[in-house]
Amino acid sequence: MTFRILISDPLSEDGIFPLREADNIEVVMETDLTNDQLLERIKDFDGLLVRSQTQVTKEVFAHGEKLKVIGRAGVGVDNIDLEAATEAGVIVVNAPDGNTNSAAEHTMAMLMSLARKIPQAYYALKQERWDRKSHVGVELKNKTLGIVGLGRIGAEVATRAKGQRMNVIAYDPFLTEEKAENMGIECGTIEEVLKAADFITVHTPLLKETKHLINQDAFDLMKDSVRVINCARGGIIDEDALYEAIMAKKVAGAALDVFEEEPISNHKLLELPEVIATPHLGASTVEAQENVAIDVSRDVVNILSGGVPQNPVNLPAVPQDIMSEIEPYFHLSEKLGAFLARLVEEAAEEINIYYAGELSELEVAPLTRNTVKGVLKRYLGDHVNDVNAAYLAEKKSIIINENKTSTTKGFTNLITVEVKTKSETRKVAGTLLNGYGARIIKVDNYRVDVIPEGHMVLVHHKDQPGAIGRVGTTLAKDNINIATMQVGRSDVGGDAIMMLTVDKQVEQTGLELLKELEDIYKVTAVTL
Numbered sequence: 001m002t003f004r005i006l007i008s009d010p011l012s013e014d015g016i017f018p019l020r021e022a023d024n025i026e027v028v029m030e031t032d033l034t035n036d037q038l039l040e041r042i043k044d045f046d047g048l049l050v051r052s053q054t055q056v057t058k059e060v061f062a063h064g065e066k067l068k069v070i071g072r073a074g075v076g077v078d079n080i081d082l083e084a085a086t087e088a089g090v091i092v093v094n095a096p097d098g099n100t101n102s103a104a105e106h107t108m109a110m111l112m113s114l115a116r117k118i119p120q121a122y123y124a125l126k127q128e129r130w131d132r133k134s135h136v137g138v139e140l141k142n143k144t145l146g147i148v149g150l151g152r153i154g155a156e157v158a159t160r161a162k163g164q165r166m167n168v169i170a171y172d173p174f175l176t177e178e179k180a181e182n183m184g185i186e187c188g189t190i191e192e193v194l195k196a197a198d199f200i201t202v203h204t205p206l207l208k209e210t211k212h213l214i215n216q217d218a219f220d221l222m223k224d225s226v227r228v229i230n231c232a233r234g235g236i237i238d239e240d241a242l243y244e245a246i247m248a249k250k251v252a253g254a255a256l257d258v259f260e261e262e263p264i265s266n267h268k269l270l271e272l273p274e275v276i277a278t279p280h281l282g283a284s285t286v287e288a289q290e291n292v293a294i295d296v297s298r299d300v301v302n303i304l305s306g307g308v309p310q311n312p313v314n315l316p317a318v319p320q321d322i323m324s325e326i327e328p329y330f331h332l333s334e335k336l337g338a339f340l341a342r343l344v345e346e347a348a349e350e351i352n353i354y355y356a357g358e359l360s361e362l363e364v365a366p367l368t369r370n371t372v373k374g375v376l377k378r379y380l381g382d383h384v385n386d387v388n389a390a391y392l393a394e395k396k397s398i399i400i401n402e403n404k405t406s407t408t409k410g411f412t413n414l415i416t417v418e419v420k421t422k423s424e425t426r427k428v429a430g431t432l433l434n435g436y437g438a439r440i441i442k443v444d445n446y447r448v449d450v451i452p453e454g455h456m457v458l459v460h461h462k463d464q465p466g467a468i469g470r471v472g473t474t475l476a477k478d479n480i481n482i483a484t485m486q487v488g489r490s491d492v493g494g495d496a497i498m499m500l501t502v503d504k505q506v507e508q509t510g511l512e513l514l515k516e517l518e519d520i521y522k523v524t525a526v527t528l
């Protein structure tokens with residue numbers, strides 16, 4: 001099978017070699033598509049690679065029926081509708097590390113340009129104006145830089161600012177006094193940072209909480225003649241409030257690489273001599289572009305070959321060492337979920353998963369997702385995958401519980417899945433036998449030993465002589481060969497089950513005949 005990948009923003013050709021080298025991937029680069037053209041084109045593609053320009057909207061997912069992966073060659077994913085991606089079961093990956101250095105260097109370039117009015121002076125000179133008076137700057141040495149958001153880029157900026165002999169004070173919800181001390185900077189609340197700084201630079205993502213984080217109230221707290229820099233995302237600084245603060249001489253200068261609307265055109269801010277700007281160039285270096293294209297291409301190849309991505313955005317990342325420990329249980333966990341979903345007659349309201357033995361020591365969240373996927377496929381079809389299983393369960397108000405215990409009743413590992421519906425609770429348990437693979441070892445309270453594969457028939461009956469024979473004869477009349485049979489009973493003459501594996505699927509008419517037999521309560525066919 002060949003997977004088709006559309007690249008809709010300019011990406012480094014040198015960086016996409018992992019895609020070019022993959023035998024089963026065809027790359028198409030079309031970087032001038034309008035939104036409507038993208039909607040038309042996307043239906044033919046399994047993957048889409050973008051930077052910040054392409055808007056990956058809900059409609060893109062609605063049209064992209066074959067889409068499996070969106071790769072963001074960069075950090076910010078605010079141009080991608082993550083909820084729509086998750087709902088559609090499309091995994092989103094990004095490249096969070098590759099452009100950190102370039103973005104930090106660009107921030108420093110903007111900081112210095114702002115302090116020394118280099119763009120304004122250059123512009124005057126280009127216009128043949130030898131104007132030294134209007135372009136007197138300020139030094140960075142001994143000034144305080146306030147950093148809002150001390151993640152990858154913020155921390156790199158802090159190190160560089162210290163190199164300029166600036167004092168640095170930062171606010172980040174995850175910044176501790178101890179970490180700040182180790183970095184040789186000060187840790188403050190956002191108010192303390194805003195009040196103390198001569199220069200303020202923001203390095204948060206654009207989120208609901210950070211939208212207009214720097215607003216009129218924030219400007220009011222700042223020192224007079226403060227200078228502000230935004231090389232993170234347009235919208236973190238309220239552009240209208242910034243305009244007013246510059247007009248009121250509260251803010252002496254602003255350096256902007258990003259804007260609330262991009263591309264920006266004719267904005268009143270750009271007309272102010274205090275404002276210097278670049279058109280979202282923070283990551284635009286040869287090195288950063290190569291790095292992010294390599295990282296994201298590798299993840300796309302990984303995903304399309306069934307592997308685990310390094311930088312998933314809408315799926316919790318699982319470290320490789322943990323993944324290799326739980327990988328052998330993936331098949332079992334999904335089959336248990338799928339098996340159980342066939343046994344219940346109504347929609348699941350609660351799924352309880354119990355991990356025992358050596359599994360109780362492991363990070364089992366990916367197995368839980370896999371089990372839930374197995375259950376939900378019964379109701380929602382192949383559309384359910386690891387990315388959207390938990391999301392879809394939540395949307396359907398299905399409660400998921402994950403439990404661990406070290407006792408295993410003799411098995412080194414045991415997964416028990418219980419599904420509750422409005423009127424019944426059913427459960428199934430399975431284990432991975434060293435060297436023999438997956439086994440279902442219990443159905444409800446009956447002990448069995450069945451490979452969870454192929455066609456099965458589960459018969460609930462009364463423990464009476466002749467019941468087994470009647471089932472065998474009826475199946476034989478339907479030309480169904482029984483491969484294996486397990487029986488279990490609660491007590492002599494009481495309730496019992498037969499678990500048959502058969503060579504071909506028993507059709508509905510065959511099931512009806514079985515159900516009519518004497519002493520038979522219930523018959524369920526399961527194909528895994």
Ligand SMILES: NC(=O)c1ccc[n+]([C@@H]2O[C@H](COP(=O)([O-])OP(=O)(O)OC[C@H]3O[C@@H](n4cnc5c(N)ncnc54)[C@H](O)[C@@H]3O)[C@@H](O)[C@H]2O)c1
Pocket residue numbers: 075076077096099100103148149150151152153154171172173174203204205206209210213231232233257258280281282283284
């Ligand atoms: N201009 C560019 O071309 C360019 C290039 C790369 C990254 N970026 C942008 O830079 C920003 C930072 O990127 P990064 O790689 O450092 O991300 P990161 O995730 O490493 O760091 C973001 C930090 O912001 C902090 N944060 C979140 N909410 C906050 C809040 N309300 N107040 C204070 N801090 C808060 C987080 O705790 C985190 O430490 C992102 O918006 C990214 O899209 C822009």
Ligand SMILES: O=C(O)[C@H](O)COP(=O)(O)O
Pocket residue numbers: 051052053073074075076077099232280281282283284
């Ligand atoms: O979030 C990012 O990585 C930067 O904003 C870079 O965006 P770009 O890939 O469009 O340059």
